[in-house]
Amino acid sequence: xxxxxxxxxxxxxxxxxxxxxxxxxxxxxxxxxxxxxxxxxxxxxxxxxxxxxxxxxxxxxxxxxxxx
Amino acid sequence: xxxxxxxxxxxxxxxxxxxxxxxxxxxxxxxxxxxxxxxxxxxxxxxxxxxxxxxxxxxxxxxxxxxx
DNA sequence: TCATAATGTTCTTCTGTAGATCATTATGCA
DNA sequence: TGCATAATGATCTACAGAAGAACATTATGA
Numbered sequence: 001x002x003x004x005x006x007x008x009x010x011x012x013x014x015x016x017x018x019x020x021x022x023x024x025x026x027x028x029x030x031x032x033x034x035x036x037x038x039x040x041x042x043x044x045x046x047x048x049x050x051x052x053x054x055x056x057x058x059x060x061x062x063x064x065x066x067x068x
Numbered sequence: 069x070x071x072x073x074x075x076x077x078x079x080x081x082x083x084x085x086x087x088x089x090x091x092x093x094x095x096x097x098x099x100x101x102x103x104x105x106x107x108x109x110x111x112x113x114x115x116x117x118x119x120x121x122x123x124x125x126x127x128x129x130x131x132x133x134x135x136x
Numbered sequence: 137t138c139a140t141a142a143t144g145t146t147c148t149t150c151t152g153t154a155g156a157t158c159a160t161t162a163t164g165c166a
Numbered sequence: 167t168g169c170a171t172a173a174t175g176a177t178c179t180a181c182a183g184a185a186g187a188a189c190a191t192t193a194t195g196a
Contacts, residue, residue, distance in 0.1 A: 002112040002119075002126065018173060027154050032175075041152055041184085043109050044070040044130075051070075051132035058070065059127020062112075064119035086142060095185050100144075109153085109183060 003063045006034045009054050024049040071131045074102045077122050092117040 010020060017035060021028035026046050033039040034046075050061060078088060085103060089096035094114050101107035102114075118129060 002116045004112075016173070027156095028174085029155070029176095030153065033153080036175095039153080040113065041109055041111050043153075043183095044072075045108065046153090047130065048070045048132065052134065056132075057127050058130040058132050059125050062115065062126040062130075064116065064124075064126050066120065084142065095187095096143085097145095097186070098184060101184080107184080111152095111184075114184090 001065050001067055003065050004034050004037050004039070005061055005063060006031075006050065007036075009056060009061065010035065013054070020050075020053065024053045026050070069133050069135055071133050072102050072105050072107070073129055073131060074099075074118065075104075077124060077129065078103065081122070088118075088121065092121045094118070 010017075017028060017031050020026070021031045024031075024046075026049050030039070030043075030046060034042070034050075047058060047061065050056075051058060054061070078085075085096060085099050088094070089099045092099075092114075094117050098107070098111075098114060102110070102118075115126060115129065118124075119126060122129070
C-alpha cells in the first residue's frame with residue numbers, strides 16, 4: 001500500500017488544513033482526503049503544490065509499504 | 069513540476085510497456101501515459117503496483133523538480 | 137518477406153477529485 | 167460562561183481523466 005504522510009508533515013509544522021489549502025491553492029476537500037488517507041487518486045499538480053509548500057520530496061509525502 | 073521516472077526505471081531494466089502492464093495488472097494505456105509523462109493524475113494503487121514490481125520507492129518513481 | 141508482437145492512437149465508460157455548500161465542532165475573547 | 171468566528175466534517179453535483187477495449191501502425195525475428 002501507499003501511505004500518505006501529509007498528516008505527519010503537517011503535524012510536525014503544526015499546520016492546519018485550511019492553511020495548507022489556502023497557501024497551496026489546493027481544494028480543502030482534497031487536503032482533507034489526503035490528511036485522512038481516504039484519497040485513492042491524486043493530481044500530480046497537487047503533489048507538486050504540497051512538495052513546494054512543505055519543502056519536501058515526493059518520497060517524504062508518499063511511502064511504499066510492502067505488505068505483500 | 070513532478071517528474072515521472074518510469075521510462076528511466078524501465079529502461080535500466082530493459083522492460084517493455086506490455087511486460088509492465090501484464091505483470092502489474094495496470095492498464096497498458098496508463099503505463100503508456102506515465103512512460104511518456106502525459107498523465108496528470110495517478111491512482112495510488114498504480115503507484116503501489118509499480119513500486120512493488122520495480123522494487124523501488126515512491127521517491128524513485130516521482131521526483132519533485134523545483135522550477136519555481 | 138511474412139507472421140506476430142509491441143506500441144501508438146482513439147473512443148466510450150465510469151470512477152473519484154474538484155469545488156461548493158451546509159452542518160458540526162473547536163477556539164478565543166469579552 | 168456565552169457568543170462570535172474559525173476550522174473541520176460531511177455531502178452533493180459537475181467534470182476531468184484514467185480504465186478498458188478496439189483498431190492502426192511500427193518493430194522484430196524466424
